Amino acid sequence: MPGALHRLVRMMTFPELASGLGVTFKWFHKPKVTEFYPDKRPVLPYRAKGRLHVDLETCISCKMCERACPEDCIKVFQPPKEVFKTDKRPVQFFISLEHCIHCGMCVDPCPTGSIHHSQEFEMASYLRNDYLFDRTTLPYDLDVKHFKQGILENVVEKGQ
Amino acid sequence: MTTELREAAGTSPLRKALETTTMELNFGPQHPATHGVYRAVLQLDGERVVGIESIIGYLHRGIEKWVEYRTYTKATPIFDRLDYVGAILNCHGYVGTVEKLMKIEVPKRAQYIRVVLDELQRIANHLLWLGTHALDLGAMTVLFYGLREREVIMDLFEAMVGQRLLQNAYPIGGVRLDFPRGWERACRNFMAELPHRLDEYETLLSSNRMWLQRTKGIGVISGAEAVALGLSGPTLRGSGVYFDVRKCIPYGSYEDFDFEVPLGENGDVYDRYIVRVREMRQSLRILQQALDGMPEGPLMPEKLSKIIRPPAGEVYFSVEGAKGQLGYYLVSDGTDKPWKCHVRSPSFINLQGLEKMVVGGLVADVVANIGSLDIVLGEVDR
C-alpha cells in the first residue's frame, strides 16, 4: 500500500519531469558552445589535414605520392634526364583538389616531407579550375596560414 | 482506381466508398526520421502498421566491387565511407582483415592506441545515435547536447589523425603517429566530464514518463528471433543475448581489458536504448584502462614491405562495430589487389529485424524502431 501511494504521489507530482526541466534550465545559464566561425576563426591542430601543399624546392620528383594516392589526383612530371641528374625539382606538379579526399596517404611515403597538408580549410570556389593546382599556383603565403599554435601543443613528427 | 470505380458505380458506388482498405505510405527516402535515404513502404490500417517493405539502394556506391580495382593500401580510405559515423571502426575492421591475411603482428602500443580511438569512436557514434533517436521521439535538446560532446571527440580525432569524420586512421600494420603532446590530458578531461553528461541525458530520458511510454514494450524482439535474424551489436544485446565480438572473439588486445557487456531484458526499444547508454560507460572504462596501461614500443611492425601483397587465400575477420558485428571477407589471389571483398555490415543485417518489430505497431513506433536500430545508410547500401 505505501508503494502504491508512493507511485500515485510520484505520478501526480512529476518529479522526474521536474528534474528534466532542471537539466535544461542549468544549461540555459551556462556559457554557450557555439563557435562564431567567420568572426572567430578556429585554430586547427598541427595534424589537421587541410589543403595539400607541396614545397617544390625540396621535392625530388620521386612520384611516391603519385603512386600512393588512392584517387589519382596527383601528377608529377620529372625534369628531363640531363637536368634530373643535377636538379631533381619537378617541371610540373598537378594536384586536383576536386578529387582529393584528404586521406593523407601521399604524405606517408614522401621521403623529403615536401608534400604535406596545410591548415587551410576554406577551399570552396565557384570555378572548377580553381581546384587544379600546378607549379605556379601550389605555393601560397605560408606565413599566415601555416604552423599556427594549435589547441593542443604541436609536436614535430617528421624527422624527430 | 477510377475506372474500376466507374464500373462498380453502376451497382453500388456507396458500398465501394465505404469499404475499408489499407493505405500505402511511402516512408522515405526523403524523410526526416529514416536516417538517410532509406525507404520503407508501409501498409497501414488506420495508424496501425500491417506490413512493411524495405527498399534500399539509394546510396549504393558499389564499394565492394570498387576495392577489387584498388590495391590493398589504396582501399583503406574507401571503407571509412561505409559507416560514416563510425569510420574508425570500419577502418580497424579492414586493416585487421588484411593483417590477419598477411599474419602481421601489430605492435602492442599500436593495438592500445587503436583501442583508444575505437572506443572514442564508439562513444561518438552512440552520442550521435542518442541525439537522433531522441529527436525522432521529439526530444530535440538531447541532440544538441550529444553533438556538443561529440564535438570534443571530433576535436580529439582531428588532433590525433588530422580528420574529424572520415579519418583514415590506421594504415595496414599499426598506426601512423603517436599521440600528440597534451592529447592524453585532453582525452582524460573529456572522460572525466562525460559520465556527468550521460547522467544528464538519463535524467532527460531514462526516467521520463513520456520517454518510457514511447519506448517500453515497443518493437519487442525476443532473443531467439534476434539470433535467427542474425542481428548483432546493441540491437541483439537489447534482447538479452550475450554476444560481443570484443568478448567472444577477442581481437586487438581487447582481452586485456575488464569491462561488462550490458544486456537488455525485454528486447524493446527502451532496452536497446539503455544498452547503448550503458555501453558508453563501459567504453569509458576501457578507455581508462587503455590509457593507464599504455605500453611503450614501436607503432609499426619492424618488417613491413611498402607494397602490400598478401599470400593467396581467404580470410574473415570481424570487429565489434558501433552497430554490431562488422565483418570483412577478403579473397586474395596473390596479387596486390583483393580478388573479392565482402562486408558483413551490421546495419544491413539489423534492418532485417525491422519487420518483426514494427508490424502490429503504430506509425510513430516505426520511427522509434528505426531509431533504435541505429542504421546508417552508407553501410546498408555499401
Added chain:
Amino acid sequence: MTFESLMTYVGWPLIKIVILLGVVAFCVAYTVYIERRLLGFFQSRVGPNRVGPFGLIQPIADGLKLILKEDIIPANAQPFLFRIAPIFAIVPAFVGFAIISFAPPLVTGAGVVHPFVVKDVNLGILFLLSITSLGVFGIVLAGWSSGSKYPLFGSLRSASQMLSYEIPLTLSVLSVILMAGSFRLSDIVDAQSKLPFAIPLILAFGVYVISAVAETNRIPFDLPEGESELVGGFHTEYSGMRFAFYFLAEYANVVLVCCVATSLFLGGYKIPFVPYETLLAAHPILVSALGLAVFGVKAVLFLYFYIWIRATFPRYRYDQLLRIGWMVLLPIALLNLFLVAGIKLWLLR
C-alpha cells in the same frame, strides 16, 4: 448618423482593431524569434544572432524570404481549398485577441473610460472558445486538400486532438467562470484582485496548461506536425506565404493562450497581492502603463515556460495523447469542477 456615433460604432473599434492587429502581428513575429533564441539557450547554443543586433531583425528577414518564395500548389491538390485553408487557420487565431483586456481601463478627467480592449464582450470567454474552435478547419482542410498522405494524417490527428482537448480545456475554464461568476474577461480579472486564480484553482490551472499545449500543437503534444513521423504534418505541401500563415497562426495561438492564461489564472494586469485600489490613487496613466507591463511580464513568463517545456520533453504517441486527454485530464477537470462548484455553493456563500 452623426460623427460621434460613427466614431463610436465604426471609428474607434476600427482604430483599436488596426492597432491591436499590428501589435499582435509584431508580437507574434517576435515570439518566433524569442522561441528560437531561448531554445538555443536551453540547448547550449546561441540561436539566431546574425541579422541585426542580437539577431533582432531575423523575423523581418524570415518574413521577407517567405513572401518572396514561390507559392507551390501540388498537382494532386484541390486548388481552391488549398488556397483558402490558411485563412481559416489564421483568422480565428487573431480574432481571439479582440476580447482580451491588456491593461486596466484608462480613466481620464471627465470620467471617460478608455478600456484597453477591442470589445469587452458579455460572453467573452465563450466567444473565445467558439472562435478558436474554428481554427481546426484550417488544419483539416489543409490536410485534405493537399492531396498527399502525410498532411492527411496530420490533419486527422489534429482534428481528433483538438476536439479531445477542447473538452478539458473548457471544463477548466468553466471553474474559473464559476469562481468569477461571469463570462466577461474584465470581470474575471477583477475577481482576482486579491489572489490569482492559479493558487486556489491549481488543478484547473494544471489542466489548462496541459490542454493548452495540446491545443496549440506543441511538444510534447505536437503530433499533427510531428516532423519525425509526418514530415511536416498538415502543412507539408505548403510553401511561401501560405506556409507563413500557418506558422503565424500557430504562434498567434501560442501568444493567445499565454494571454488567456494570464487573464484567467495569473490575475491579468493586476499586480499579485497588491490591492488595486491603492494603486488607483496614483496617476491613472501610470496605473494603465503599469498594468500593461505586468500583463506583458506574466504572459512572457508563461511563454518562457512553454518554450522550456518544448526544450525538455519528448513527444507522446497519438493514442497515448488521446488516452491522456480522455482518461486523465477529463476526470481531473470534472472533479475540479465539482469541487469548485461545491465550495462556491457551500463555503463562499
Added chain:
Amino acid sequence: MTIGWILLFALIIACALGVVISRSPIASALSLLVGFVGVAILYLALKAEFVAAVQVLVYAGGILVLYIFGIMLTDNEALRLTRQVHFQAWPVFLLVLVLFLWMGHKLYHSDYAATPPAAKVMVVSGGDQAETAIAALQAQSQVAAGTNTQRLASVMYGNFLYPFEAASVLLMVAALGAVFLAKKEI
C-alpha cells in the same frame, strides 16, 4: 440594414442548398460551416449571444469537424459519382415549398408580427418552450434583471431541470451505445 438582412438570409439559404446539392462532400461540409456561422449571426442579432456562441462552439467547431473527419476517411471519388439529386427531389421540393409558404402566411398573420420590440428582446431561440417559459416568468416578473444568459440558465436549471437532465442522460446512453457498436474490442 434591410439589405444586410436580406444578404444574410440569402447566404444561409444558399449554404443550405449547397449542403444538399453539392457534388463534392467537402464542399457540402464547408457550406454547412458557413451556414452555421450565418445562423449564429442571426442568433446574435436576436440578442441570444449564448446560443450563438454554443452554435459555433458545438456545431461548427465540434460536430462539423467530425463530419469532415468522416468525409476525409471515405473514398471521395466514389461518393462523387453518387447521384445527389434524385427524381423524388422535385415533388419533395414542391411539397416543402408549399409547407414553407403556408407557414410564412400563418406567421405573417399571427400575433408575433405585431409583437413590440421590448418583448422581442426576450425571444430566446431555444424552442417554443423556453420562449413561453420566459414569457411566463417575465409575466410573473420573477426574473427581471440579469443578462440573457443568466435568464436562460435560470430557466434551464430551474423550471426545466428534470427534462434537461433526462435529455442529457438519453444523449449519454446514445453516445455509449454508439461507442459500443463502433468499437471492435473494448
